[in-house]
Amino acid sequence: MTQTAIPFLFMRGGTSRGPYLNRADLPQDAETLAEVLIAMLGSGHPINIDGIGGGVAVTTKVAMLSQSDDPWADVDYLFAQVSVEDRLVDFKPTCGNILSGVGPAAIEMGLVPARKDETPVNIRAVNTGARVAALVQTPGGQVRYDGDTQIAGVPGTAAPVALQFMETVGGVTGAFLPTGNLIDVIDGIEVTCMDVAMPMVIANAASFGLSGYESAAELDENKAFFARMEAVRREAGLRMGMGDVSQSVTPKFGLLAPPRDGGTMTARYFMPWNCHPSMAVTGAQCLASCILTPGTVADVALPNETPARVILEHPSGAIDVDVAFENTASGFAVKSAGLVRTARKLASGAVYVPASVWAGD
Structure with missing residues (x-):
């Protein structure tokens, strides 16, 4: 045999x-x-x-x-x-x-x-x-x-x-905000480090001189951006208690920008060494949680109702995430997230x- x-x-x-x-x-x-x-x-x-x-x-x-x-x-x-x-x-x-x-x-x-x-x-x-x-x-x-x-x-x-x-x-780091901060500054870039469904490092596209509307292919060709993003990701991994993440796909990286097609935000998700052609389900939950949490790098008007629907515009279209949350004495808390896939x-x-x-x- x-x-x-x-x-x-x-x-x-x-x-x-x-x-x-x-x-x-x-x-x-x-x-x-x-x-x-x-x-x-x-x-x-x-x-x-x-x-x-x-x-x-x-x-x-x-x-x-x-x-x-x-x-x-x-x-x-x-x-x-x-x-x-x-x-x-x-x-x-x-x-x-x-x-x-x-x-x-x-x-x-x-x-x-x-x-x-x-x-x-x-x-x-x-x-x-x-x-x-x-x-x-x-x-x-x-x-x-x-x-x-x-x-x-x-x-x-x-x-x-x-x-x-x-x-x-x-699930990975043991904390909603693994660094204990809503915003950290790494190499001059403001980021939110969050662990909801997937540990992520999230920044505004403008912080890297990007519009946030670039296609996945355009981002994959931008070697200067990837080099700087990877340096930020590795340092964030250390601060999140994840150790040396140079050989790990986590934490993932996400970029946010204002919406263009009626969504809540535009987002790009990195796996992390190339751009996702659409959007990861786990990443969508973490990005939605970041958007709904006051004081993070996402600066949008927050809904009062729960569950809240967050629509993320991505390179292939959009994905809807329904997030159930509560505001407690200790802060914002995610309870669950619902999506429909095929x-x-x-x-x-x-x-x-x-x-x-x-x-x-």
Whole structure:
């Protein structure tokens, strides 16, 4: 035997794509698991020619599912971000777009039984400890993928997957404001360091001499901006208690600008070494929380009602985030965030890795 076969579903989740795997079909130790995912995705080549990755960060993502021992959750979701070229795997963050496909995948895998019309799936994101309630359309006990819901960054329409994110504050750093400040100044740039669904460093685009309306491609070509942004991100990582983040995709970076098309704000999200072609679900929650929090780098008129709808304009369109919050004696507090995404099963079968990487159990 020269190759090891691993059962998989290949799915689009939100605006990302990748293999969805049963954790029981994979090596248990993290080092071997990372090597298996590198081989599976073809990390180490700019177009992932020897794997099933797509040559960009949003297509080199992996979801690993298992039945949960959490009394609340139905399924545990372990996420891995595999680099395109650097043969690195980061297990620290989670991904809300890939999470959009977790409910459908869990039903397809038999981890969660389908109900007659729609199936609730409670998901524990083990990377961060967040709890997410998903509602999947299952007419006749089968996952439905066709529908009328459209999300920016994905052509056509599909069935909606409703997501309610809970317990997302401080999942990585243990604090809403990891530095203890609403605003920090790093290398002359005012930033807000926040940990809601995803630890982020957020600044105004104008602070870098940008309009904030640049396309993802234009930003990716701006090497001077990336060099300065990365220096700020690394220092922010230290101040956030995350240590040396030079080899980690977290904290992510976000830029804000005034809206142009009727939204709440314009936003650009960095993964962090290139610009997201649309918007990350987790990043959208953190950016929305930053916008709703008085005293941060976002300077907008704040709504009085909760939940508040925040519309983020991004390179491919816009994303809506409904944030439930409360103002307490100790300050602003995020309770939950709701979004609607879509997912689609693209393929199923076995994906192969060299037996020299892992010979299976």
